[in-house]
Amino acid sequence: MSKSINIRTQSKSYEVLIDEGLIDSYDYKWLVQGKQILIVRDKNVPNKILESLKKSLGKSEAYEVFHIDLETNEKNKSFEGIMPIYTLLNEKKFNRDSLIIGLGGGITTDMAGFVASTYLRGVNLIQIPTTLLSQVDAAIGGKTGINFSGSKNNVGAFYQPELVLMDTLVLKSLPKKDFSAGLAEIIKHSLIADNNLFLRLENIFIEGKNLSEEELIQIIYESSLIKAFIVSNDEKEKGDRALLNFGHTFGHAFEGSQSLDGFSHGEAVGLGMICASNLSLLLGNISLEEYRRITALIKSVGLPFEIPENFDIDEFMQAMSRDKKILSKKLRFITLRGIGKAEITENHDKELILKSINL
Ligand SMILES: NC(=O)c1ccc[n+]([C@@H]2O[C@H](COP(=O)([O-])OP(=O)(O)OC[C@H]3O[C@@H](n4cnc5c(N)ncnc54)[C@H](O)[C@@H]3O)[C@@H](O)[C@H]2O)c1
Structure with a gap:
């Protein structure tokens, strides 16, 4: 094993x-x-x-x-x-x-x-x-x-x-909430690079199966392989390593807009991935069916999928503009081209960003 x-x-x-x-x-x-x-x-x-x-x-x-x-x-x-x-x-x-x-x-x-x-x-x-x-x-x-x-x-x-x-x-000994946060990053790896891993995750979590020790090791392995491959080719994030930030531009703003007190990192990334998938849908780069499958998987592992009631849009936009993923004052987003393939996009207008978080 x-x-x-x-x-x-x-x-x-x-x-x-x-x-x-x-x-x-x-x-x-x-x-x-x-x-x-x-x-x-x-x-x-x-x-x-x-x-x-x-x-x-x-x-x-x-x-x-x-x-x-x-x-x-x-x-x-x-x-x-x-x-x-x-x-x-x-x-x-x-x-x-x-x-x-x-x-x-x-x-x-x-x-x-x-x-x-x-x-x-x-x-x-x-x-x-x-x-x-x-x-x-x-x-x-x-x-x-x-x-x-x-x-x-x-x-x-x-x-x-x-x-x-x-x-x-x-x-x-890990609380369930923290286990779900880890699944968020595994889902992220499947979305940016591995349609088969996404199917494997659907098969376990959408079907409501028990996760065996062997399957747990397998999904940790497959997910880590994706990260290992990307960082081996781009240690200092000059290129494709940025793809690992899928969901993170939104996610960090969710964390930041709650004064680092609200969601855990993984939970914020889960919600951020729904927004980034919505952005991909609005750009016409994924289908409605793909968007629905992504949100269903994120929900099925117990991650939050709704914008919190105390959400402050101005604070959110400010947190987003402080994010490290700004290059030459342009906000960068990682968006999907179908499940298992991601790309870097930038220069989206504020309206589109606001539409993306209107879940
Ligand atoms: N360096 C990177 O490439 C990278 C990538 C992703 C995330 N991060 C960072 O990682 C952090 C999030 O990591 P995390 O989700 O592991 O959060 P965390 O370190 O806060 O751990 C989550 C919770 O689990 C508890 N915990 C840890 N191990 C436990 C165990 N075995 N049994 C019981 N409880 C345990 C912790 O005390 C904490 O309450 C963020 O700060 C994020 O920025 C870094």
Whole structure:
């Protein structure tokens, strides 16, 4: 059942492993022997997972293992939030040969990754993502970062890890809402690049089937393959990597317009994908039937699909204009050309954007 993917970017090649029980069974020796290690843990990751990781690192002859717990909310994904990590690294005299392990969801892997990229100009990093979203998306591809002054991920670095371990056992304690958020990114990957994955997801979720462990590993694998392929060809987002932002221009504005307090990232992306699909429909690039299939799949996995009542359109447009995906003052959107194919479009007038969110 175990799966592996090789990511080959210009700056580094590394392996992504997917299996049940990997945290326990992986032989870390080649990476950790004789090293000082800091585990940056999301405080909601159960203690038994942390203890099991520490035990495995001990068996692999790590020199010293520390851990620090993070509050995981978008407000704490900030300079203030990462400061205690730098302080601990400094106090314990971590050197450039030391290792940081991110153990948590996307907030944690983004923060741990950013610290790893900047402390002593870069220390080694292992990502052990513990949410479905961070497994299929945040922990792959080397984007790290924090939020600054009300904008999402606008301070950061591209920094690839040495290894990514996706242990499906850790998903057992994940709240259903967060599992759905991860499915949003899997649906996104299917929409931009893989009609067969979309059909597989329809077959499971529209039909209301139980997701077996084997199928879970398979959809994580297929989804991660898409991200791995795209980032391997375009590490620094000069071209096709932007396609991964499908639903995100709208999504980030939904997150931003609620002062980073409202939807989770995955939920906002789910709603953003409905708007981006509506935009694709209005442009005549997908059929009404395709639009209906997309919205049905998004609804079927338990993601929100309606614009919230307290929604403020002016705040939304402002949040959108702060988004990083603005090039030369033009807002860029990723739109679909059918299910499984996406393209970059820009320069749509405000009326069309407003029509796209009128669901
Ligand atoms: N770097 C990238 O390429 C990239 C891509 C996508 C998203 N992101 C970022 O990722 C973040 C969203 O990630 P997320 O959805 O994983 O959110 P998250 O990190 O907030 O985790 C979601 C929730 O699950 C909890 N949690 C994590 N693991 C758990 C476990 N095993 N058991 C129980 N609870 C657990 C967390 O404490 C949190 O409450 C956003 O900040 C987003 O910007 C980054």
